[in-house]
Amino acid sequence: MRNWWLLLGTILSIKASSFAAQNYNANARARPNKYFAGFLLILLLTIVVLWSLLGYRGYLFWSFAALWGFTFFILAELTQMTFATNQLINSPEFFYSAVAENKFLIEHEA
Numbered sequence: 001m002r003n004w005w006l007l008l009g010t011i012l013s014i015k016a017s018s019f020a021a022q023n024y025n026a027n028a029r030a031r032p033n034k035y036f037a038g039f040l041l042i043l044l045l046t047i048v049v050l051w052s053l054l055g056y057r058g059y060l061f062w063s064f065a066a067l068w069g070f071t072f073f074i075l076a077e078l079t080q081m082t083f084a085t086n087q088l089i090n091s092p093e094f095f096y097s098a099v100a101e102n103k104f105l106i107e108h109e110a
Contacts, residue, residue, distance in 0.1 A: 005061060008062060008065075009065035010065065012062050012065045012066040013065040013069035014069060015069070016066040016067070016073075017069035017072070019070065020070045020073040020074060021073060037078055040067065040070065040071040041071060043067060043071075044068065044071060047063055047064045047067065051064065
């Protein structure tokens with residue numbers, strides 16, 4: 001049981017991903033902000049640089065693990081929304097069939 005800190009990092013990453021999934025409102029009009037995702041990636045790189053400069057520190061590794069899970073959930077949501085939007089824009093048949101089958105609702109702002 002020498003590497004218990006790796007197990008704790010894995011658990012933190014999983015918990016951060018589930019936290020992001022539970023707190024992300026899929027019904028909201030706003031999708032994940034690409035600038036926020038970029039900020040999280042820069043923060044991840046900063047932690048890696050600090051880790052290489054300062055050596056092993058438990059709090060740096062655990063911060064990295066938690067931020068890793070949260071960041072990649074946000075990136076996955078952003079990518080999924082972008083590809084779905086592009087698919088609906090580029091394929092009129094797909095768009096009209098999705099509307100006909102009530103797979104999504106089109107709202108008009110007043």
